[in-house]
Amino acid sequence: MSAAPTPSCHESGAVATAGPDAAVVALAGTPNVGKSSLFNTVTGARRTVGNWPGTTVEVGRGAWDLGGDPARRVTLVDLPGAYSLDAMSPDEEVTRGVVLAQGEEAPSAVVVVTSAAHLARGLYLVAQLRERTIPVVVALTMLDVAQRRGLDTDAAVLADELGCPVVALDPRRRRGGGQLAAAVQAALVRGPLEPRHTPPTSESEPAGDELALADERFSWIARAVERAQRHAGGARRTFSDRVDRWATAPVVGPLLFLAVMWAVFQVTTVVAAPLQDALDSFFAGPVADGADRLLAWVGLGESPVRGFVVDGLIAGVGMLLTFVPLMALMFLLLAVLEDSGYMARAAVVTDRLMGRLGLPGRAFLPLVVGFGCNVPAIAATRILSQARHRLLTALLVPFTSCTARLTVYVLLATTFFPEHAGSVVFAMYLLSIVLVVLVGLLLRGVLWRALGAEPLVLDLPPYQRPTARLSLAVTWLRLKGFLRTASGIIVATVVIVWFLQSVPAPGAAGTFGAVPVEDSVYAAIARSIAPVLAPAGFGEWQTVSALIVGFIAKEAVISSWAQTYALAEPSSEREPGVLGQQLLETFTASSGGHAGVAVLAFMVFLLAYTPCVATLAAQRREIGLRWTAAGVAMQLAVAYVLAVAVFQVGRLLW
Amino acid sequence: MSAESRPVTAVLAALQGGARSLAEVAERTGLGRDVVDAAITHLVRLGRLEAEELAIGCPSAGCGGCASGTAEGTAGCRSSAPSTRRSGPVLVALRVSRPPG
Structure with missing residues (x-):
C-alpha cells in the first residue's frame, strides 16, 4: 500500500506528509459536518492542498500522529464532502475513487465524520462502506447541536449497531482527537471487517432494484438511529407538533x-x-x-x-x-x-x-x-x-x-x-x-383545461418566542x-x-x-x-x-x-x-x-x-x-x- | 408494506399519497424525522423526487449576492437542489417524478 496520488500544488505548513511508506487513512463524510475542522485538529493544520489528478477537486493531505511513535504516523487524506459512493458530482467521484481504490492505491482505513444532528443522512456512506471489508471508524460530531434539539446520542450503542468503532468528539473545541487516534490505530491493527451485507454489484444491478437496495440500507440506518438516539425526556411530540395538530389541520x-x-x-x-x-x-x-x-x-x-x-x-x-x-x-x-x-x-x-x-x-x-x-x-x-x-x-x-x-x-x-x-x-x-x-x-x-397542481412539502421550523430586535428591524x-x-x-x-x-x-x-x-x-x-x-x-x-x-x-x-x-x-x-x-x-x-x-x-x-x-x-x-x-x-x-x-x-x- | 423494512418506499408512498410536510410523512410512516429527511434526500438523488428551492425574488446584487447562488456566482435557483453554499434553512418544493415514457 502507498500514499494516494500526489496532489499538484499548494503546500501549506512545515511537515505535510507522513512519508511514502506510511499508511493512508481517508477522511470522508457529508458536507458541513466538521470534517476540515477535524483534519486541522489532528494534523495541526499542516497540509498540502492540491487538485486531484485530472480534476479540479481540491484534496488536502497531512501527517497524523496516532500515538507519539513515528511508526504510527499515517497520511490523512481530507476528501471532499460526499453523501454516497454512488457519485453524482466531481467531488463524490474523487471520494469514490480514493475509498474504493484497489491494490497499492487502497486506503488502509476510512474515518467517516458524521453529524449527530443529522445522523441518518451521514450514515448512508457508512452503510455502503460496511458492505465492504475496509476498516471504518465513525467520528461523531455536533453532539451539542443535537442536544439542543433534544437528541441524546449513545456512541457505544451506535458502535454495536454499525459494527465499527464510533468516537464522539468536538473538533471545534479540540476534544476527542486522542480517542479517535486510538480507535483508528486499533482498526488498522485489527484489519478487514466482516461485511454486514453483500449487495449486488452496481454494474449488474437492474435499475428497478435501486429502491430495494436503498430500502435495505435505510432499514439498517433507521434501526441504528432508533436504538442509539433518544429524544431527551422521551417526549417525541414537541410543543410545535402539538400546536401544529390544530394550526395545520384541514378545517x-x-x-x-x-x-x-x-x-x-x-x-x-x-x-x-x-x-x-x-x-x-x-x-x-x-x-x-x-x-x-x-x-x-x-x-x-x-x-x-x-x-x-x-x-x-x-x-x-x-x-x-x-x-x-x-x-x-x-x-x-x-x-x-x-x-x-x-x-x-x-x-x-x-x-x-x-x-x-x-x-x-x-x-x-x-x-x-x-x-x-x-x-x-x-x-x-x-x-x-x-x-x-x-x-x-x-x-x-x-x-x-x-x-x-x-x-x-x-x-x-x-x-x-x-x-x-x-x-x-x-x-x-x-x-x-x-x-x-x-x-x-x-x-x-x-x-x-389541464393545469396540474404541484405538491409542496415544507419542513416546518419549531415555534419560537419572537425576538424584539428582529421584529423591530423587519418592521423598520x-x-x-x-x-x-x-x-x-x-x-x-x-x-x-x-x-x-x-x-x-x-x-x-x-x-x-x-x-x-x-x-x-x-x-x-x-x-x-x-x-x-x-x-x-x-x-x-x-x-x-x-x-x-x-x-x-x-x-x-x-x-x-x-x-x-x-x-x-x-x-x-x-x-x-x-x-x-x-x-x-x-x-x-x-x-x-x-x-x-x-x-x-x-x-x-x-x-x-x-x-x-x-x-x-x-x-x-x-x-x-x-x-x-x-x-x-x-x-x-x-x-x-x-x-x-x-x-x-x-x-x-x- | 412495513416502513421498518422498506423505509424509502414508505416515504415515497406517503408523498404520492398527498403528505405535504416532513412531519406528515413522519406521522404516516412512523419513521423518525431524521430518517425521513435522509430518505427524501436519497429519493431526490435517485431521481424519484424532484426538489426545487423556493425563493422570493432576486437580491439587487444579483446571483453573486444570493445565498442560493453557486460558488461561481451564477444562478442557483430552479436547480435540482439548494446550493451547497446555503447554510440556513431553505424552503424546498418536492415533486414526485413521473416515470420515463
Missing part, C-alpha cells in the same frame, strides 16, 4: 388563519386610531398654519405657490404620514407572526386550499408577497418552473390587496363604518382571497420601504394633480392658479368619465379623479382627495378630520342617499382594478405586453362588474 387551520388575520386588522385599526387623529390635527393645524404664515410673510400668501405647498404637499404628504402608526403596527404584528414560525403554517394552510382548487400549489408564495406589494410579487413568480403557471400567477397577483390599498380602506371604513372598521378592512382582505381563487379558477378553465425595514416608495410617488402625483387643478378647463373662466378646482382640467377629465361609473354609485368627479390617480399608484389616492378638498375649501375653514365629512357628502350625492353601499362598491372597485403602473411594468417584463394589456382589461372588467353589482344589489337591501 381548523384555515379558520385559525382567518381569525389571526382578523385580529391583526382589528388591533391595527383600534390601537392606531387615536395616534392617527393626533397626527391629522397636527398637519391640518400647526403645520398648515405655520406654512401659511411663512408664505404670507415672504409675500406668496395669495400665489399659486401657496396652493402647491399648503394644499398640495402638506395636505398630501401629511395625510400619508398620518398612516405611519397604522402601517408600523401592522408590519410589527406580521413580523411577530413570521418570527414566531406561524407564517410557515399559514403557508401550509394556504397551499392546501389552493391545491384543492387546482391552482399551482407553490404560487402561494408570490401571492402572499402580493399582500405586501404587487411589484416584487410579480418578480417572485419566477420561482414557478412552468411558464403557464408563471403567467397565471402574474395575472392573479394584482387581485392581492397590497398595503397601499389598505390606507384607503382604513380612511373609508373609519369614516363610514366607525364601529366596524377592523371587520370591514378584514372583509376586503377576505374578498381579495376569494377574487384570487375565483379568477384563478376562471382563467384555468378558460386558458388551460418595511416601513422605510413603504415611506420611500410612497413619498416619491406622492410628491410626483401632487405636482401633476396641482398642475392639472391649476389649469382652467376649456371654456372656463380664470387663469393659471386662479381657477376653482371644479372648473379645472383635472375636474373636466374626471367628469368626462364619471357617467360610466354612475351605476356603481360613485359617479362624482372627486371620486373618479382619485381612481384615475390611483391607476398610477394607490398611495396617491388619499393625497389627491386631500388636495382636491383642500382647494375646494378655504384654509381658514379647514378642520382636522374634515376630509371624511367631505367624502361623506360626495358619496351621498353620487349614490342618491346610499352612501354606505356606494363606499363598499368603491372599495371593491379599488381592490380589483389595476394596482399601479409599477406593477404593469413588472408584468410587462415577466409576461409581455399582450398579456399585461389583457390583464388590465380583465381587472377593469372584474372591478366594474363587482362594483355595479355591490351597489345595485346593496341599495335594494340597505
Whole structure:
C-alpha cells in the first residue's frame, strides 16, 4: 500500500506528509459536518492542498500522529464532502475513487465524520462502506447541536449497531482527537471487517432494484438511529407538533388563519386610531398654519405657490404620514407572526386550499408577497418552473390587496363604518382571497383545461418566542420601504394633480392658479368619465379623479382627495378630520342617499382594478405586453362588474 | 408494506399519497424525522423526487449576492437542489417524478 496520488500544488505548513511508506487513512463524510475542522485538529493544520489528478477537486493531505511513535504516523487524506459512493458530482467521484481504490492505491482505513444532528443522512456512506471489508471508524460530531434539539446520542450503542468503532468528539473545541487516534490505530491493527451485507454489484444491478437496495440500507440506518438516539425526556411530540395538530389541520387551520388575520386588522385599526387623529390635527393645524404664515410673510400668501405647498404637499404628504402608526403596527404584528414560525403554517394552510382548487400549489408564495406589494410579487413568480403557471400567477397577483390599498380602506371604513372598521378592512382582505381563487379558477378553465397542481412539502421550523430586535428591524425595514416608495410617488402625483387643478378647463373662466378646482382640467377629465361609473354609485368627479390617480399608484389616492378638498375649501375653514365629512357628502350625492353601499362598491372597485403602473411594468417584463394589456382589461372588467353589482344589489337591501 | 423494512418506499408512498410536510410523512410512516429527511434526500438523488428551492425574488446584487447562488456566482435557483453554499434553512418544493415514457 502507498500514499494516494500526489496532489499538484499548494503546500501549506512545515511537515505535510507522513512519508511514502506510511499508511493512508481517508477522511470522508457529508458536507458541513466538521470534517476540515477535524483534519486541522489532528494534523495541526499542516497540509498540502492540491487538485486531484485530472480534476479540479481540491484534496488536502497531512501527517497524523496516532500515538507519539513515528511508526504510527499515517497520511490523512481530507476528501471532499460526499453523501454516497454512488457519485453524482466531481467531488463524490474523487471520494469514490480514493475509498474504493484497489491494490497499492487502497486506503488502509476510512474515518467517516458524521453529524449527530443529522445522523441518518451521514450514515448512508457508512452503510455502503460496511458492505465492504475496509476498516471504518465513525467520528461523531455536533453532539451539542443535537442536544439542543433534544437528541441524546449513545456512541457505544451506535458502535454495536454499525459494527465499527464510533468516537464522539468536538473538533471545534479540540476534544476527542486522542480517542479517535486510538480507535483508528486499533482498526488498522485489527484489519478487514466482516461485511454486514453483500449487495449486488452496481454494474449488474437492474435499475428497478435501486429502491430495494436503498430500502435495505435505510432499514439498517433507521434501526441504528432508533436504538442509539433518544429524544431527551422521551417526549417525541414537541410543543410545535402539538400546536401544529390544530394550526395545520384541514378545517381548523384555515379558520385559525382567518381569525389571526382578523385580529391583526382589528388591533391595527383600534390601537392606531387615536395616534392617527393626533397626527391629522397636527398637519391640518400647526403645520398648515405655520406654512401659511411663512408664505404670507415672504409675500406668496395669495400665489399659486401657496396652493402647491399648503394644499398640495402638506395636505398630501401629511395625510400619508398620518398612516405611519397604522402601517408600523401592522408590519410589527406580521413580523411577530413570521418570527414566531406561524407564517410557515399559514403557508401550509394556504397551499392546501389552493391545491384543492387546482391552482399551482407553490404560487402561494408570490401571492402572499402580493399582500405586501404587487411589484416584487410579480418578480417572485419566477420561482414557478412552468411558464403557464408563471403567467397565471402574474395575472392573479394584482387581485392581492397590497398595503397601499389598505390606507384607503382604513380612511373609508373609519369614516363610514366607525364601529366596524377592523371587520370591514378584514372583509376586503377576505374578498381579495376569494377574487384570487375565483379568477384563478376562471382563467384555468378558460386558458388551460389541464393545469396540474404541484405538491409542496415544507419542513416546518419549531415555534419560537419572537425576538424584539428582529421584529423591530423587519418592521423598520418595511416601513422605510413603504415611506420611500410612497413619498416619491406622492410628491410626483401632487405636482401633476396641482398642475392639472391649476389649469382652467376649456371654456372656463380664470387663469393659471386662479381657477376653482371644479372648473379645472383635472375636474373636466374626471367628469368626462364619471357617467360610466354612475351605476356603481360613485359617479362624482372627486371620486373618479382619485381612481384615475390611483391607476398610477394607490398611495396617491388619499393625497389627491386631500388636495382636491383642500382647494375646494378655504384654509381658514379647514378642520382636522374634515376630509371624511367631505367624502361623506360626495358619496351621498353620487349614490342618491346610499352612501354606505356606494363606499363598499368603491372599495371593491379599488381592490380589483389595476394596482399601479409599477406593477404593469413588472408584468410587462415577466409576461409581455399582450398579456399585461389583457390583464388590465380583465381587472377593469372584474372591478366594474363587482362594483355595479355591490351597489345595485346593496341599495335594494340597505 | 412495513416502513421498518422498506423505509424509502414508505416515504415515497406517503408523498404520492398527498403528505405535504416532513412531519406528515413522519406521522404516516412512523419513521423518525431524521430518517425521513435522509430518505427524501436519497429519493431526490435517485431521481424519484424532484426538489426545487423556493425563493422570493432576486437580491439587487444579483446571483453573486444570493445565498442560493453557486460558488461561481451564477444562478442557483430552479436547480435540482439548494446550493451547497446555503447554510440556513431553505424552503424546498418536492415533486414526485413521473416515470420515463
